Amino acid sequence: MNAHHARVLIIGGGPAGYNAAIYAARANLKPLLVTGLQAGRRLTTMAYVENFPGFAEPVEGPLLMEQMRQQAENVGTKVMHDIITSVDFWKRPFRLQGHSGDTYLADALIIATGAQARRLGLPSEKKFNGFGVSASAIFNGVFYRNEEVVIVGGGNTAVRAALHLSNLASKVTVVHRRDRFRAESILKDRLLSKPNVTVIWNHVIDEVNGEHEPSKWVTGVRIRDVKTEDVRELPTHGLFVAIGHDPATALFRGQLDMARAGYIKVGSWSTKTSVPGVLAAGDVIDPVFRRAISAAAMGSMAAQEAEKFLAEPLVTPVETREIEIIGVYG
The missing domain is CATH 3.50.50.60 (FAD/NAD(P)-binding domain)
Structure with missing residues (x-):
C-alpha cells in the first residue's frame, strides 16, 4: 500500500482523461492518471472508429485508445491501473482511495470516468x-x-x-x-x-x-x-x-452538484465543478453530444483550467469534515 501525491490527478482512461493528461503533461504538471476498471470504456467496445480526426482509414477502437495512452505517457504522464473507490473533496489536498489499497492525494483533480452501459433492468x-x-x-x-x-x-x-x-x-x-x-x-x-x-x-x-x-x-x-x-x-x-449509457458518477454523489440524470454540473464554457480545483470532462458532463472528439476537447479544457487553478492562490476555504462516498467506476 503506497501513497501517491500529484499536482494533477486524472481519473478515467478515455479520450477525455488521456487528452487532459497530454495537455497537463505539456504544461509540466506531471499528471497521474488512474485508468479505472476498463480504460477507454466505450471506445474499446467499438470495432472501428471512422470519425476521429487524423485517421484516413477506420481505426480499431482499442487501438485508438492504446495510441492515446502511449501519447500521454510519452509526454510525461504516469498511468496507474487502479480503481478509485472513495473520494474526499473536503480537505486539501484531495484524498482518494484505490481498490489496490493505495492512497492518492491531488492538488487538482480531473474527473473523466465516462459512462457505463445501460441495462434493461429485467x-x-x-x-x-x-x-x-x-x-x-x-x-x-x-x-x-x-x-x-x-x-x-x-x-x-x-x-x-x-x-x-x-x-x-x-x-x-x-x-x-x-x-x-x-x-x-x-x-x-x-x-x-x-x-x-x-x-x-x-x-x-x-x-x-x-x-x-x-x-x-x-x-x-x-x-x-x-x-x-x-x-x-x-x-x-x-x-x-445496446440501449445507451449513463454517466459513471455514483462515486461523487454528495460531494459535487449534479443534474437529476447523474451528470456533473459545470459552469458555462467551463469544466469547473462546484468544488474549486475539481474539474470534470467528457461523458460525465455531456448529455448531448457524447462523442470521443468532444470528450477529448473537454479534456484539454479541463487541463488548462487545472493549470490556471494551481497558479492562483486558493481563495475559497474548504470545510474539513469527514465524508466518504463509496462507489466504483470503470
Missing part, C-alpha cells in the same frame, strides 16, 4: 448476464459465429454492434422500440443493406428465456409490440443490450 437479463446476455459485441461477438443473435437498441452503439455481428453471426435481429433508428445516417444505410440483418420496429424485450441444463444459456427472448401490446417469442443464441 431480472432474467441479470440471471443470464455472461451466459448469452452481453453489452459488448466486440468482446463477445466471436462466440456467436454462425449463430442467430438479437440486439436491442437504435442508436449508434446498437447499429455499430449489429454491423460487427453481421460479419460473424448467421442472422442478426435488431429490436427497437421506435419506428426509426437514431444512429448516424451512414451507419443506418450500411446496416439496412445487410442481407442477414432484420429489424423489428416498435418492440421492446420483456423477458429473456434460457435453460439451465445441461448448461446455463439463453435460448430466446419475449418481445412486445409497444402499440398493440401483442407478445411473441423470438429464438436466439445471444442477446446484446
Whole structure:
C-alpha cells in the first residue's frame, strides 16, 4: 500500500482523461492518471472508429485508445491501473482511495470516468448476464459465429454492434422500440443493406428465456409490440443490450452538484465543478453530444483550467469534515 501525491490527478482512461493528461503533461504538471476498471470504456467496445480526426482509414477502437495512452505517457504522464473507490473533496489536498489499497492525494483533480452501459433492468437479463446476455459485441461477438443473435437498441452503439455481428453471426435481429433508428445516417444505410440483418420496429424485450441444463444459456427472448401490446417469442443464441449509457458518477454523489440524470454540473464554457480545483470532462458532463472528439476537447479544457487553478492562490476555504462516498467506476 503506497501513497501517491500529484499536482494533477486524472481519473478515467478515455479520450477525455488521456487528452487532459497530454495537455497537463505539456504544461509540466506531471499528471497521474488512474485508468479505472476498463480504460477507454466505450471506445474499446467499438470495432472501428471512422470519425476521429487524423485517421484516413477506420481505426480499431482499442487501438485508438492504446495510441492515446502511449501519447500521454510519452509526454510525461504516469498511468496507474487502479480503481478509485472513495473520494474526499473536503480537505486539501484531495484524498482518494484505490481498490489496490493505495492512497492518492491531488492538488487538482480531473474527473473523466465516462459512462457505463445501460441495462434493461429485467431480472432474467441479470440471471443470464455472461451466459448469452452481453453489452459488448466486440468482446463477445466471436462466440456467436454462425449463430442467430438479437440486439436491442437504435442508436449508434446498437447499429455499430449489429454491423460487427453481421460479419460473424448467421442472422442478426435488431429490436427497437421506435419506428426509426437514431444512429448516424451512414451507419443506418450500411446496416439496412445487410442481407442477414432484420429489424423489428416498435418492440421492446420483456423477458429473456434460457435453460439451465445441461448448461446455463439463453435460448430466446419475449418481445412486445409497444402499440398493440401483442407478445411473441423470438429464438436466439445471444442477446446484446445496446440501449445507451449513463454517466459513471455514483462515486461523487454528495460531494459535487449534479443534474437529476447523474451528470456533473459545470459552469458555462467551463469544466469547473462546484468544488474549486475539481474539474470534470467528457461523458460525465455531456448529455448531448457524447462523442470521443468532444470528450477529448473537454479534456484539454479541463487541463488548462487545472493549470490556471494551481497558479492562483486558493481563495475559497474548504470545510474539513469527514465524508466518504463509496462507489466504483470503470
